[in-house]
Amino acid sequence: MAELIFYFFAALTAGGALGVVLNRNTVAAALCLLLSLMGLAGLFVLLDAYLLAALLLLVYAGAVAALFLFVVMLLDMQGGAKRTPGWLNLGASAIGFAVLLAGVAATLARAHLPEPVVTAAPSFGFSLKYYAAQLFTTYLLPVQIIGFLLLIAMLGVIVISKKPREEQTPPASP
Amino acid sequence: MCDLICHIPPAVQDLLLSILKGFAVILVIFPIAGASSMAERKVSAWIQGRYGPNRAIVPWFAYVPFVGRFLQRLGVFNLMADGGKLLFKEDPLPGHVKKFYFMLAPLVGLVPAFTTVTVVPFGAYLDRAGQVVPLMLANVDVGILAIFAVASLGIYSMILAGWASNSKYPFLGSVRASAQLVSYELSLTLSVLPVFLWVNAPGTDATLSLARVVEFQSQPGLMGGMWFIFLMPVSALIFLVALFAETNRLPFDMIESEADLVGGFHTEYGSFKWSLFFVAEYSHMVVGSAVFVLLFFGGWNPLPWLPLATLTGWLHLQDWPVVVGALSVVIFLVKVLAMIFFFMWVRWTVPRFRYDQVMKIGWQKLLPLAIGNLLFYLLVIGAIHAF
Numbered sequence: 001m002a003e004l005i006f007y008f009f010a011a012l013t014a015g016g017a018l019g020v021v022l023n024r025n026t027v028a029a030a031l032c033l034l035l036s037l038m039g040l041a042g043l044f045v046l047l048d049a050y051l052l053a054a055l056l057l058l059v060y061a062g063a064v065a066a067l068f069l070f071v072v073m074l075l076d077m078q079g080g081a082k083r084t085p086g087w088l089n090l091g092a093s094a095i096g097f098a099v100l101l102a103g104v105a106a107t108l109a110r111a112h113l114p115e116p117v118v119t120a121a122p123s124f125g126f127s128l129k130y131y132a133a134q135l136f137t138t139y140l141l142p143v144q145i146i147g148f149l150l151l152i153a154m155l156g157v158i159v160i161s162k163k164p165r166e167e168q169t170p171p172a173s174p
Numbered sequence: 175m176c177d178l179i180c181h182i183p184p185a186v187q188d189l190l191l192s193i194l195k196g197f198a199v200i201l202v203i204f205p206i207a208g209a210s211s212m213a214e215r216k217v218s219a220w221i222q223g224r225y226g227p228n229r230a231i232v233p234w235f236a237y238v239p240f241v242g243r244f245l246q247r248l249g250v251f252n253l254m255a256d257g258g259k260l261l262f263k264e265d266p267l268p269g270h271v272k273k274f275y276f277m278l279a280p281l282v283g284l285v286p287a288f289t290t291v292t293v294v295p296f297g298a299y300l301d302r303a304g305q306v307v308p309l310m311l312a313n314v315d316v317g318i319l320a321i322f323a324v325a326s327l328g329i330y331s332m333i334l335a336g337w338a339s340n341s342k343y344p345f346l347g348s349v350r351a352s353a354q355l356v357s358y359e360l361s362l363t364l365s366v367l368p369v370f371l372w373v374n375a376p377g378t379d380a381t382l383s384l385a386r387v388v389e390f391q392s393q394p395g396l397m398g399g400m401w402f403i404f405l406m407p408v409s410a411l412i413f414l415v416a417l418f419a420e421t422n423r424l425p426f427d428m429i430e431s432e433a434d435l436v437g438g439f440h441t442e443y444g445s446f447k448w449s450l451f452f453v454a455e456y457s458h459m460v461v462g463s464a465v466f467v468l469l470f471f472g473g474w475n476p477l478p479w480l481p482l483a484t485l486t487g488w489l490h491l492q493d494w495p496v497v498v499g500a501l502s503v504v505i506f507l508v509k510v511l512a513m514i515f516f517f518m519w520v521r522w523t524v525p526r527f528r529y530d531q532v533m534k535i536g537w538q539k540l541l542p543l544a545i546g547n548l549l550f551y552l553l554v555i556g557a558i559h560a561f
Contacts, residue, residue: 001185027275027337034330054319062326063356069333070352073345128380 006046012039026072030065037061051131195311199291207456210514212253217518227252266444268339275338280443280450283331286324287457293320294464295385297474297503299495300486306392308385309499317383318366321465322359325420328458329355331451332422332429332439339442347438350529351429354419357536358426362416364544365409368551369402369469376559384465388473392481399479403470408547410470412540417462419536422455424521428529463513464506471509474502 016036023029037060044053085093135143182190212227219226227249235242235251245251267273295310314320329352336348373390374380391401403410419426430438440451467473475481482502491498527535 001189031330031334050314050316051319054316054323057323058319058326062323062329063359066326066329066333066352066356069330069337070349073333073337074349128374128382132380 002046006043009039009042009046012036013043014039027069030068030072033068034061034065037065051128195292199288199311203288203291203457203460204453206460207453208253208257210456210459211256211452212249213514214518214521215252216249217515218522221519221522230255260446260449263445265446268442270340271442272338272340275334276442277447279331279335279338280447280454282334283328283454284450284457286327287454287461289324290321290461291457293317293384294461295388295468295473296464297499297506298385298388298482299499299502300483300492301495306389306483308388309503310385313385315381315383317381317385318370318465318469319382321384321461322363325458325461326355326359328454331454335443335451336439339439341442343435343437344439344441347429347431347435347441351422351439354422354426354428354532354536357533358416358419358540361412361536361540361544362420364541364548365412365416366469367548368406368409368555371551371555372402372405384468384473388468388475391472392475392483394481396479399475399481401470401472401475401478404478406470406547406551408543409551410466412544412547413466413469415535415540417466418517418520419532421458421462421517423459423517425524425527426532427526428532431526433526459514459517460510463510463517466513467506467509474506476505 013036016032016034016039019032020029020036023032037056041053041056041061044050044056216226218224225247228247230249230251231242231246232251232254236246267276292311293314295308297309298306299309301307332351332355333348336344336346336351339345369387370382373387387402391399393399418424422429428438430440432438435441440448443451472478476485482498482505485501486492486498491501
């Protein structure tokens with residue numbers, strides 16, 4: 001039963017991700033992203049990581065993807081004309097793809113995950129306390145750095161979106 | 175009984191049980207949503223000094239003395255008439271819409287609205303040992319977070335509806351929807367944090383479960399039996415205002431605002447697809463009211479400083495867990511219905527805000543207030559535990 005559900009969510013995640021890349025309609029692509037995120041949340045639930053699943057839905061599916069859609073709708077982007085990529089583009093993409101493929105293949109072929117010691121694992125499941133303790137001790141530096149990055153991004157948005165007084169002109173008619 | 179059930183493998187039993195629970199949600203929420211829409215019309219009539227719907231009646235029912243006429247004047251049959259009309263009238267599909275997304279939008283609205291119901295505890299009973307056991311369909315430890323997470327997906331229904339309708343007013347409505355819902359979600363989340371800070375005292379196992387919050391409000395003593403509305407009135411106020419905005423109820427119904435946007439996101443919709451939007455809106459309201467009651471109004475405890483266990487003791491119901499369970503569900507439902515009445519009362523009393531006012535209230539008033547409120551309780555709780 002659990003296996004069946006796993007395959008369902010895995011297919012949803014992978015299919016959604018493919019849909020994001022392959023869809024020419026931007027709104028449909030954003031909706032595919034939503035599907036993919038929901039599949040991922042389902043996978044987290046299967047792993048008993050309820051907090052991660054809830055946060056993923058709350059932050060990414062509930063707010064970030066909604067803002068994507070908001071921007072896409074506001075700009076009314078319609079895919080655009082099909083362009084033939086230049087040689088440089090094509091070559092760089094091919095090399096990037098090859099390197100990625102090699103990496104995945106190497107991981108699949110050579111990596112050996114250590115057998116998890118079930119008894120040694122701390123009582124995961126859902127333990128808010130455990131998450132919090134980890135965030136405030138082991139992972140304190142990454143959390144601070146990410147917080148700082150977000151703050152910089154936020155300030156940047158404020159600076160960019162705030163026009164100087166004298167340059168303010170009435171918005172051009174559509 | 176066992177002949178029927180025991181031969182089914184446990185996995186299938188679980189599956190069947192889940193399907194039954196799903197049907198239970200639909201069977202309970204659909205009528206409540208319908209009845210709420212009826213109540214809305216009755217309450218609006220009452221507030222505006224009109225009669226409201228009081229004509230429809232099933233033919234032979236008029237002969238039932240007293241009861242028939244009473245139900246007719248109450249407008250109960252209008253509910254059936256409305257439902258029948260919405261089911262059987264022509265389902266318009268305008269030529270200019272994006273058909274797939276147009277049809278998808280109402281369904282997308284229903285799914286999160288119904289899913290959140292499953293994690294709301296709606297009652298409790300006392301087991302043999304006198305322990306209070308909450309009644310809920312899916313006991314998820316993340317509790318409030320799961321509700322927020324799934325409820326936040328409801329926004330896609332409005333975005334999709336506005337975009338797929340492919341015309342100006344629905345589009346404006348859905349653009350307003352996405353901005354408003356994302357803005358008020360912040361205040362909503364921040365306003366409940368003090369409650370959970372208070373509940374999760376150091377040394378206890380941290381939890382976000384709503385049942386635990388109610389349990390906390392049903393302890394003996396002056397502080398223990400205190401509902402959070404008395405302890406954290408500002409939190410409750412912020413939560414309530416944000417809840418009005420999140421459920422698109424007046425004075426925050428920017429998304430519909432029939433005065434300036436015709437009908438907002440559902441302008442192009444008709445018949446049952448249109449009514450599905452309202453089922454979703456009302457079930458969001460029901461879940462929102464339920465969460466508010468659980469967090470700030472003591473859940474299934476009948477009165478402040480009077481927990482369910484004490485009442486059970488007074489009534490000598492210790493050996494009747496089913497009766498206690500039913501009693502707690504009734505108490506809880508009465509509170510939730512009172513909240514829904516409050517929603518309607520506000521809707522027909524307070525005029526709609528302008529859109530810029532909505533944004534100003536959300537970002538410049540409510541959010542700083544929520545942050546200040548959180549800081550205040552952080553300091554208070556820290557001080558209490560330090561000394």
